[in-house]
Amino acid sequence: MKLLNFQVFNGRNIYSHRKCIRLDVDLEGYCETPSKDIENFNERLLQLLPDLKKHRCGIYQEGGFVIRLNEGTYLAHICEHIIIALHNLIGVDISFGKAREIEGDLYYIIFQYEYEKTALKCAYLAIDLINMLIGKVSNIDFDKEIREIQNTLNKEYMGPSTEAICIEAKKKGIPVIKLGDTGLYQLGYGRYGKILEATICSDTSAVGVDISCDKLATKEILAMHNLPVAKGYKVKGTVDLMYYADKIGYPVVLKPQFGNQGKGVIVNIKNRLELIKAYNSLIQKYKDIVIEGYIQGRDYRVCVVDGKVVAAALRIPPFIVGDGHKSIQELIEELNKDPRRGDGHEKPMTRIKVDEAMISYLKEAGYELDSVLEKGKSLSLRENANISTGGMAIDCTDEICEENKSICVRAAAALGLNICGIDLCCSDIGKSIREQGAIVEINSAPGIRMHYYPYKGKRREVAKAIVDMLFPNGKASIPIISVTGTNGKTTTTRLIGHVLQCAGYKVGMTTTGGI
Numbered sequence: 187m188k189l190l191n192f193q194v195f196n197g198r199n200i201y202s203h204r205k206c207i208r209l210d211v212d213l214e215g216y217c218e219t220p221s222k223d224i225e226n227f228n229e230r231l232l233q234l235l236p237d238l239k240k241h242r243c244g245i246y247q248e249g250g251f252v253i254r255l256n257e258g259t260y261l262a263h264i265c266e267h268i269i270i271a272l273h274n275l276i277g278v279d280i281s282f283g284k285a286r287e288i289e290g291d292l293y294y295i296i297f298q299y300e301y302e303k304t305a306l307k308c309a310y311l312a313i314d315l316i317n318m319l320i321g322k323v324s325n326i327d328f329d330k331e332i333r334e335i336q337n338t339l340n341k342e343y344m345g346p347s348t349e350a351i352c353i354e355a356k357k358k359g360i361p362v363i364k365l366g367d368t369g370l371y372q373l374g375y376g377r378y379g380k381i382l383e384a385t386i387c388s389d390t391s392a393v394g395v396d397i398s399c400d401k402l403a404t405k406e407i408l409a410m411h412n413l414p415v416a417k418g419y420k421v422k423g424t425v426d427l428m429y430y431a432d433k434i435g436y437p438v439v440l441k442p443q444f445g446n447q448g449k450g451v452i453v454n455i456k457n458r459l460e461l462i463k464a465y466n467s468l469i470q471k472y473k474d475i476v477i478e479g480y481i482q483g484r485d486y487r488v489c490v491v492d493g494k495v496v497a498a499a500l501r502i503p504p505f506i507v508g509d510g511h512k513s514i515q516e517l518i519e520e521l522n523k524d525p526r527r528g529d530g531h532e533k534p535m536t537r538i539k540v541d542e543a544m545i546s547y548l549k550e551a552g553y554e555l556d557s558v559l560e561k562g563k564s565l566s567l568r569e570n571a572n573i574s575t576g577g578m579a580i581d582c583t584d585e586i587c588e589e590n591k592s593i594c595v596r597a598a599a600a601l602g603l604n605i606c607g608i609d610l611c612c613s614d615i616g617k618s619i620r621e622q623g624a625i626v627e628i629n630s631a632p633g634i635r636m637h638y639y640p641y642k643g644k645r646r647e648v649a650k651a652i653v654d655m656l657f658p659n660g661k662a663s664i665p666i667i668s669v670t671g672t673n674g675k676t677t678t679t680r681l682i683g684h685v686l687q688c689a690g691y692k693v694g695m696t697t698t699g700g701i
Contacts (some may be wrong), residue, residue, distance in 0.1 A: 187261055187316050188212045190292075192309070194302055196363065200670065204298045205281055205447070207305055213261050213314070216320065220258025227319050228255045231264070234315065234328060235271045255276040260285075261316055262293035268312035269305075276336050278304065301342040336373070344369070345531050346635040347384045350649035358653060360662040373653075374662035377696075384632045385605050389655060392593045392601035398630040402443050402476050404601065411600045413593060414624045418478030427465055427477065428458065434479045440464050443474035446629070448572035454480050481611040481624050482633050485571040487579070488586065488608045489632055489648055490598040492655040495591045497637040497646035498615060499579040501571035504538045508559025514548065515540070517556040518567065531574075534639030538576035544568055579636035580641025582615055589618040597625055605652060607632025 191210040195400045199206055220230045221227050232238055232252070251267055262285035272398040283297035299305035305438035317323045344352065345619040348371060352362045363372040371382045397403050419430045420443065420461045431438050438461065441451040450472055469476055489497040495667065506517040518538055521527075527535045538544075540555065547569055548554065559672050560564055571577040594608045612623025619625070637646040669679050676697040683695040695701070 187216070187265065187313050188214055189310070189313055192306065194299075195429065196302075197361070201284075201296045202282060202298065205300070206296050207283075207299050207302075207309065209261060209265075209295040209297075209309055210288070211265070211293050211295060213293060215291060215292075216261050217287075217291045220260060221255050221264060222258035224320055224463060224568050227517075228252075230319055231255070231268075231315075235268065235275070235621070237271050237274060238267060241267055252665075261320075262287075262295055263329040265312050265316055266295050266297055268486075269295070269308050270327070272311060272332075272335070273305070276304070276339055277334065278339070281444075301339060303342050304335060304339045307338055311335065331534060340529070340532060343532065344371070345384055346486075347633050347634075347649075348382065348536075349532075350634060350638055350654055351382060351385070354649040354653045354660075356648075358459065358657070358660075360653070360657065364568070367643070373572045373656065375666070376664035378657070378662050378664065380656045384631050385634060385652065387605070387652070389656065390630065391602040391605055394606075395602050395630040398606065398628045399444055399446075399605065401441060401445070401627060403661050404628055405478070407600055408597055408625055408628075411596060412622050413597055413600065416479040416481050416626065418476050421465070421475045421477050424462070426464065429457070431455075431461055434477065437480040439478050439480045440468055441476055441478070442468070443476050445472070448570045448575060451570060453569050455685045481626065483612045483623050485655040486582070486610040486612065486615050487632070487636065488590070488594045488610060489606075489637060489646075490594050490603075490608060490633065491605050491648065491651040493595055493599065494651070495586065495594055496651040497581070497634075498583045498586045499636050499640060499643075500582050500615070501573065501577050501579055501636070502641075503566040503568045503571045504576035504578065505564055505566045506559065508561055508563040510561035511558065513556045513558055514553060514565070517559065527576075531635060533635070534635065535578060535641070536574055536576050538567060571675050573633060578641035579639075579643075579648060580642040581637070583644070583646055587617060593619060597628060601628060601630075603628070603630055604655065605632070606630055 188211065189209060190212055193208045195206045195208070197205065223695065239252055240248050243251035243254050243288045245253060254369055258410050266283040266285045270280060270283050278300050280298040280300060283293045283295070314323065318326050332598050348369065352371060361375055364372070365372055365381070369383055373380045373382060383464050397407060402418065402420055405418050408415045417434050420429050421430065422490060424607055437454045437456050439451065440451045440455065450468060452468065455461050465475070485501045486497055487499050487501055495580060504521065506514065506521060520539065523538045524535070527533055527536055527537045543553065544567055553565070569577060573579060597608055598606045607629040608621055609626040611626050612619045634648040635675055637648045667682055669675050676699060679695060680695050686693045
């Protein structure tokens, strides 16, 4: 089998309402050779991809495709099923496909896809597998090929926040379009269309985003609005460092002025020796450093959308519990086997990585990676509770008090952000943070994974709130009429456009004559 050409249809098309790819293939003399007549073909195929046994293939029972194989079906049809099975194997849920003869050995194969590069790699592998099974090429390292496709998917896969918003949009019948080879997506068509990148949308204030990226500017603006923040200053050298630390009072926090995901943040610095050590470490990586007072308490994230608090979560650092036998390293590896954990943002929780920050934290607590924890002893693995470094979230939306809700809504308005995540540090989110805490940071592109997949508690539909904000009147697209055929397309299109204009509509039209 040889691939001659392919076409990608990233929306509704003449074959399906789903996104599809068309492959044009040459069976190279096998157009009249059914699978049952190729020695060991069926057995080897099912051994390689046992999930094919579940394919129905027009027969309303599992195993329908196996019946077709045993009766004798043709290579293009088999290729279609292999492509679908490969997608399912790497976790992409597709099911539509068909194969049709063009002429002789020439066939076309149509299959549904979600991620273009991944889909094409699945198609190439499917063709290679068929050629291997008919003896045209040597053996293929199937596991290696699958790993490469999985790596492609991991790079192409939309993040959990984007995915949640796109799924919610599709539920409401709103078209979703990927914009080029980027992380940008368009929801809706025409004048109703909105561009989205994670939780930043085309209606989000660019000035608000810039301010939120500057921790010092954020702090100053919030203080101007009489909102509770920790005292903080920009450090320009060791003299400043000592002066402001004494002015604020220990313990203190050092952090980059511009940063995210808790990177570079060093908390609970208790004395000058620790302060100088932390500063010397940070200054090697970051140019602008801020010092601020350390707020004792728990780490909370509050999500505000369109001037309303839609979710709140308590974030806790990753922790292990000793059994008296395994080392800390072994307990971490065991924790990472949890199927809910994955690399980056691919799963509800992130795998825990052993890095310098963790080793340093453990050393301060009196432990090494090869230390054995006594049975039943709980040990936090990090100072911070960021979800991106393995932290866990416990939903507490129903516990946040009205005053804290008001403070968070005012903080979002102060920066002009329609979507944001506000980090609070306090002992109890059910009591006003004016008495026992402060706003620590504001994130203009908050991850909503923690609210969708909390370690404990209720799932919160943040994506629904975002889509409702973007499309308050429900209008998300414009009517589109497609005209296809051999002759008369332009004339027909112009007639339709003229009739609609006469009816009072504003019509956009494109033909072979132009726009």
